[in-house]
Amino acid sequence: MELTFYIAAAVAILSTVMVITRYNMIHALLYLVVSFLAVAVVFFTLGAPFMAALEVIIYAGAIVVLIIFVIMMLNMTQEDVQREKEWLQPATWVGPAILSAVLLAELVYIVVAADTPAAGAVVAVDAKFVGLALFGPYILGVQLSGILLTAGIVGAYHLGRQKKKVIHRFLQERSAAA
Amino acid sequence: MENLLWLIPALPFLGATLLVLFGTRLSKTLAAVIGVGSVGVSALITLLLGIGFLSARPAFYHQEVWQWFSVADFNPSIAFHLDALSMVFIFVITFVGFLIHLYATAYMADEPDFSRFFACMNLFVGSMLVLVMADNLLLLYLGWEGVGLCSYLLIGFWYKEPANGYAARKAFIITRVGDTAMAIGLFMLFQLFGTLNIQTILAEAPEAWAVGSQMAVIVALLLLGGAVGKSGQLPLQTWLPDAMAGPTPVSALIHAATMVTAGVYLIARMYVVFELAPVAQLTVAIVGAVTLLLAGFSALTQYDLKRVLAYSTISQIGYMFLALGVGAWSAGIFHFMIHAFFKALLFLCAGAIILTLHHEQDMRQMGGLRKSMPVVFWTFLIGAASLAALPLITAGFYSKDQILWYTLAGPGGNVWLYAAGLAGAFITSIYTFRMVFMTFYGESKTHVSHPPGKRITVPLIILAILSVVGGFIELPHNFGHVVLFSDLLAPVLPGITAGKILAANEWLFQLLAALFSLGGVFVAYLFYLKSPSLLRSVKRSGTAMALHRFWHTGWGFDALYNTLFVQPYVYLSNINKRDVIDSFYTGLARVAEGFHVMFSQTQNGILRNYVMGIVVGAIMILTISLLL
Amino acid sequence: MSTTVSMEAALLLAGILFMLGLISVLIRRNIIFMLISVEIMLNATGLAFIVAGTRWVQPDGQIMFIFILTMAAAEVSVGLALILQIYHQLKTLDSDAANFMKG
Numbered sequence: 043m044e045l046t047f048y049i050a051a052a053v054a055i056l057s058t059v060m061v062i063t064r065y066n067m068i069h070a071l072l073y074l075v076v077s078f079l080a081v082a083v084v085f086f087t088l089g090a091p092f093m094a095a096l097e098v099i100i101y102a103g104a105i106v107v108l109i110i111f112v113i114m115m116l117n118m119t120q121e122d123v124q125r126e127k128e129w130l131q132p133a134t135w136v137g138p139a140i141l142s143a144v145l146l147a148e149l150v151y152i153v154v155a156a157d158t159p160a161a162g163a164v165v166a167v168d169a170k171f172v173g174l175a176l177f178g179p180y181i182l183g184v185q186l187s188g189i190l191l192t193a194g195i196v197g198a199y200h201l202g203r204q205k206k207k208v209i210h211r212f213l214q215e216r217s218a219a220a
Numbered sequence: 221m222e223n224l225l226w227l228i229p230a231l232p233f234l235g236a237t238l239l240v241l242f243g244t245r246l247s248k249t250l251a252a253v254i255g256v257g258s259v260g261v262s263a264l265i266t267l268l269l270g271i272g273f274l275s276a277r278p279a280f281y282h283q284e285v286w287q288w289f290s291v292a293d294f295n296p297s298i299a300f301h302l303d304a305l306s307m308v309f310i311f312v313i314t315f316v317g318f319l320i321h322l323y324a325t326a327y328m329a330d331e332p333d334f335s336r337f338f339a340c341m342n343l344f345v346g347s348m349l350v351l352v353m354a355d356n357l358l359l360l361y362l363g364w365e366g367v368g369l370c371s372y373l374l375i376g377f378w379y380k381e382p383a384n385g386y387a388a389r390k391a392f393i394i395t396r397v398g399d400t401a402m403a404i405g406l407f408m409l410f411q412l413f414g415t416l417n418i419q420t421i422l423a424e425a426p427e428a429w430a431v432g433s434q435m436a437v438i439v440a441l442l443l444l445g446g447a448v449g450k451s452g453q454l455p456l457q458t459w460l461p462d463a464m465a466g467p468t469p470v471s472a473l474i475h476a477a478t479m480v481t482a483g484v485y486l487i488a489r490m491y492v493v494f495e496l497a498p499v500a501q502l503t504v505a506i507v508g509a510v511t512l513l514l515a516g517f518s519a520l521t522q523y524d525l526k527r528v529l530a531y532s533t534i535s536q537i538g539y540m541f542l543a544l545g546v547g548a549w550s551a552g553i554f555h556f557m558i559h560a561f562f563k564a565l566l567f568l569c570a571g572a573i574i575l576t577l578h579h580e581q582d583m584r585q586m587g588g589l590r591k592s593m594p595v596v597f598w599t600f601l602i603g604a605a606s607l608a609a610l611p612l613i614t615a616g617f618y619s620k621d622q623i624l625w626y627t628l629a630g631p632g633g634n635v636w637l638y639a640a641g642l643a644g645a646f647i648t649s650i651y652t653f654r655m656v657f658m659t660f661y662g663e664s665k666t667h668v669s670h671p672p673g674k675r676i677t678v679p680l681i682i683l684a685i686l687s688v689v690g691g692f693i694e695l696p697h698n699f700g701h702v703v704l705f706s707d708l709l710a711p712v713l714p715g716i717t718a719g720k721i722l723a724a725n726e727w728l729f730q731l732l733a734a735l736f737s738l739g740g741v742f743v744a745y746l747f748y749l750k751s752p753s754l755l756r757s758v759k760r761s762g763t764a765m766a767l768h769r770f771w772h773t774g775w776g777f778d779a780l781y782n783t784l785f786v787q788p789y790v791y792l793s794n795i796n797k798r799d800v801i802d803s804f805y806t807g808l809a810r811v812a813e814g815f816h817v818m819f820s821q822t823q824n825g826i827l828r829n830y831v832m833g834i835v836v837g838a839i840m841i842l843t844i845s846l847l848l
Numbered sequence: 849m850s851t852t853v854s855m856e857a858a859l860l861l862a863g864i865l866f867m868l869g870l871i872s873v874l875i876r877r878n879i880i881f882m883l884i885s886v887e888i889m890l891n892a893t894g895l896a897f898i899v900a901g902t903r904w905v906q907p908d909g910q911i912m913f914i915f916i917l918t919m920a921a922a923e924v925s926v927g928l929a930l931i932l933q934i935y936h937q938l939k940t941l942d943s944d945a946a947n948f949m950k951g
Contacts, residue, residue: 047853051861058865058888062872067880074884077865081895084861087853088902093910100917101891105924112928113880116935129877129942138828138874141835142867148842149863153856164853165905175907176914183911187918194922201929204936825947827882831873 043164047087054080065126067113071106078102089166224265225283225300228310229353231262232346236339243335252325255338259321259345263314273307279711282355296416299355305712308553309352309485312560316477317345319679323568324469326675327575331467337377341473344370348478352485357406357416360486364402364450367479368395374474375466387465394459398449402486405442408435422492429496440493440500444507447483452534453541454511458777460534461518464526468571471526476533476567477560484540484556488549491713495547498632505545505632509640512538514775516647520654521772524581525570528655531774532607533563535644539623542641546633548626549713550706555619557705558690562606562616565683569600572672572680573659580666583655588664595677597660599684604656606687608649608741611734615691620645621733622694628729630716642736649740657748697726858899865892879934879943883927890920 057076064070078101085094176184235258239251246254273281280303288296302310321341328337347366354360376388406416412428412435413421429436447453452460463475474480487494487504494501512535519531536559543552573589573596574581590597606616624645628638694705706715747755758764770776822829869888876882894913901909931941938945 044853047857051857054861055864055868058868061884061888062868062875062881067878070881070884074888077888078891081865081891084858084895085898088858088898090898090902090910090913093898093913096914096917097891100921101887105887105921108924108928109880109884112931115932116880116941122941126878126881130875135871135875138832138835139871141832141839142871142874145835145839145842145870146863146867148839148846149867150860151846152842153859153863164902167901167905167907167910171907172910172914176911180911183915187915190922191918194925198925198929201926202932825944827943827946828874828877831870835870835874 043087047084050080050083050087053077054084063130065130066123067118067126068110071110071113075102075106078106087164089164091166092169092172222281222283224269225281225302225353226285227265228262228269228314229300229346229349231258231265232342232349234258236342236346239335239339239342243339246335248329248334251335251338255335255342256318256321256325258342259314259318262345262349263318266310266314269302270307270311273302273304274708279303284355288359293414294410294416296356296358298359300353301355301419302353303712304708304710305485305488305553306352308557308709310349312557313345313348313352313478316560316564316683317348317473319682320469320473320477320564320568323472323571323676323679324467326673327469327571328467333377337374337467340370340373340377341470344374344474344479348482351482355417355419357409357418357421360418360489361403361406364446364482364486365399367474367482368392368399368450371395371463371474371479374470375463377466377470381465384465387459387462391459391463394456395449398446398456400445401442401449402446405439405446408439408442412439418489422490425492425496431496432498433496436493436496437499440490440497441503443486443490443493444500444504447486447541448507449483450486451480451483451537451541453483453507453538454514455777457511457515457534458774458781461522461527461530461774464524464530468526468567468574471530472564472567472571475530476563480533480537481540481556481560484537484544484552487541487544488553488713491544491549494544495714501545501547501632503545504541505627505634505637508538508541508543508545509637509644510538511535512542512644513640513647516644516651517771518774519651520647521768523583525573525583525586525655525659526567526581528583528651529563529566529570532566532648532651533559535648536563536607539620539641539644542627542637543623546627546630546637547714548623548630548716550709550715551619551622551626553709553713554694554705555623558606558615558619558687561683561690562603562687565599565603565680565687566607568676568680568683569596569603572596572676573600575676576668576670576672577666583658585665586659587662588660589668590660592664592668593671595680596672599677599680600660601656602684602687604652606691608652609645609733609737610649610741611730611737613688615687615689617734617737618691618694618696621696621730624733625696625726625729626716629726642733645733646736646740649737650744653741653744654748657744661749696730855899855903858902859896862892862896862899865889865895877943878941879931880941882943883924883931886927887920887924890916890923 054077057073057080060073061070061077064073078097082094082097082102085091085097235254238254239246243251269281280301282299282301284297284299286298288298321338324337324341328334331337344367347363347370349363351360351363351367354363372388372392375391376385378384379388409421410416413424415421425436449456460475460480464471466475494504515531515534515538519528519535522528522531536555540552540555540559543549543555573586573593576593577586580586602614606614608614609617609620611617624638624641627633627641628635693702695702747758759768773779822833866889869885869892872885872888873882876885894916897909897912897916899909901907901912934946935941
């Protein structure tokens with residue numbers, strides 16, 4: 043099992059690196075699916091099989107598919123890929139990468155330096171306990187999540203509507219003058 | 221009866237508030253009704269209270285309206301304390317105030333800012349009433365500053381003339397010098413007694429201080445500083461002649477009858493402190509004596525009718541200070557009351573003349589008004605007689621004679637002070653009748669437009685009557701011996717007894733005083749009516765003219781203060797033109813501006829930069845928490 | 849399932865994934881890529897919660913993951929709607945183009 047974890051972790055990191063370096067969005071999304079699947083395996087090794095299932099269904103399934111739909115609607119072409127390549131010059135990414143590396147180093151230091159007791163055997167926390175807790179002490183959170191999702195649906199519908207492009211009258215005058 | 225106390229100052233304040241809030245929308249009639257009515261009702265309540273007070277003879281009325289504020293041990297309240305001394309003052313303030321208000325409705329009739337004038341006047345009356353009725357020194361100080369403010373507002377009433385604004389500022393700033401001294405005196409009193417309640421201080425002071433103790437002298441001198449500033453005495457007298465820039469009713473009410481006597485009230489109110497400090501009390505007397513002489517000589521040389529009266533006011537208040545200084549408390553207050561009558565009368569007459577002559581104030585342009593303005597002439601003559609203390613018939617004689625008598629014969633008496641007072645009386649009658657002769661006799665030089673109306677003459681007549689009969693409530697021992705006034709004040713202020721040897725010869729000194737004042741009238745008659753050539757020959761001599769100029773400018777005090785204080789100050793402020801201290805703060809502002817420019821650069825709408833900011837912040841926080 | 853997985857290693861994995869997502873947010877100009885990167889970061893955070901939940905054998909970690917999942921779903925739907933609007937208004941996916949802060 044330990045080996046499984048390390049292999050899955052390696053796959054996850056690799057595929058994520060691939061995601062962030064792709065120029066073509068569809069390629070990046072395919073790697074993203076791989077990354078999510080690898081993380082799902084990690085969940086499984088950590089004794090959270092239910093979460094692994096959710097990860098596959100929602101992240102790898104729903105969210106990525108949603109993004110792909112949008113990309114299809116936007117009608118990406120080879121030009122866009124080319125432009126993506128122009129945007130991603132080493133000059134652009136070296137600075138942020140260094141900063142993030144510093145941050146990562148600090149996180150690593152925190153994790154390693156923390157006096158954590160030796161890990162025992164992984165004990166699975168199965169879905170039953172999660173469900174009991176979810177609808178017990180966390181019931182308020184569940185309800186809030188419901189509201190959030192509703193708001194998301196309404197918001198997405200409202201924002202996504204194809205409206206006639208409205209320009210404020212002041213801007214209109216200016217563009218007319220220009 | 222006691223419960224009505226608060227109404228007396230509250231009504232004028234109410235009037236002022238109404239006039240300030242709705243002044244521009246009110247018609248002149250309505251504004252006049254509010255302005256005069258509030259003071260009039262106040263006067264009626266005063267009358268009611270006075271009748272009750274005189275018949276029941278309580279020690280005092282007291283009313284606590286509310287607790288003003290409470291800071292640690294300091295709990296001053298808005299409370300009114302009315303005893304005989306305050307009674308005299310509120311009587312004068314409300315009645316004379318009412319008459320002057322009534323007069324002002326006619327005097328200011330053509331004024332566009334009619335309601336502003338009455339708002340200020342009402343505010344003044346309210347503040348003055350608070351001053352004299354205050355139960356504690358803090359409330360008194362509130363009234364004190366309130367009247368100072370109103371004085372400033374009203375001197376500068378015609379603010380479009382820069383000179384008037386200058387006079388207003390001068391009055392405000394010079395009195396502020398005295399007020400600062402007084403404030404320090406109040407701090408010291410609070411420090412020593414833990415309270416500012418007047419009665420408590422008066423009761424505790426004799427136990428706390430021995431006679432002549434250093435603290436008593438310091439406190440008394442500081443209080444004297446406030447009194448000197450407000451009352452226009454040496455060395456802070458220079459503002460009062462310039463204060464005549466205000467409308468004449470203002471000069472009559474504020475700069476003659478009431479506000480300028482606030483200093484007299486303060487000293488009389490705190491008499492225990494002054495009795496414990498004989499040095500300070502002697503200072504009061506000397507200040508009074510010197511001031512009355514200086515101002516008298518200056519009055520001799522003025523041509524502006526109102527300026528003569530202003531210097532005369534300074535001089536007469538000098539008499540009050542002299543009386544207070546020698547311990548003749550009741551005589552000082554008596555002279556205050558009589559002076560309020562005749563000086564208000566003189567100012568109002570002067571106002572009537574000025575109004576009739578189209579705002580001509582120079583006496584050299586007047587003359588021969590005796591025929592054209594008979595009412596004004598007779599009333600002015602009565603006021604002048606009272607001011608000059610013509611014997612037997614005028615109130616001024618009785619009040620001034622009392623002061624002179626106690627200055628010589630009282631326990632604090634002194635031949636030099638008496639001589640100064642006597643000389644002052646002589647000068648007073650000279651300048652008074654110089655004024656009468658120059659204005660009303662001789663040939664007329666300016667056209668008289670229209671005779672003054674009823675609202676002007678009625679107050680004049682009432683005040684003229686008061687200027688005569690007012691004196692009969694207090695007559696000397698050897699001459700009727702009426703002591704109504706000193707009896708009234710006896711519970712509040714200690715009495716005074718004359719030395720035995722002199723007392724036998726009191727009539728001699730009365731005769732002397734009478735002769736001096738009659739002599740003054742004669743001199744004035746000689747120079748200004750009988751043989752003006754004599755005057756011209758005097759004026760031909762160089763020294764006389766130099767002296768004349770010197771006195772005309774008020775003994776050069778303005779020039780002296782200008783070189784001593786104003787010019788060094790201007791010099792210093794010129795040095796500090798760029799404001800050295802402020803440069804630090806401007807520097808701070810510059811730095812803040814720099815940061816503003818810097819940070820607004822970051823607000824560029826590029827999302828990745830914001831995220832970068834978050835990352836840098838996270839790194840910094842993590843680093844700091846790791847290092848600590 | 850009675851194996852031992854090093855918690856440090858699992859947390860490190862979460863950290864590395866989070867950093868990769870962060871780098872991507874910082875270097876990409878394409879809004880869709882930024883959205884994807886945010887998803888990566890959210891996922892990494894969820895992983896950290898799962899690790900903690902496993903370490904203490906408590907369901908709370910997994911519950912937090914469910915909440916994060918819900919949030920991510922709502923966020924991505926609204927975010928995509930916004931992207932569509934931006935694309936319609938600006939005819940580009942360049943996030944730097946949307947810098948004039950006017951509606």
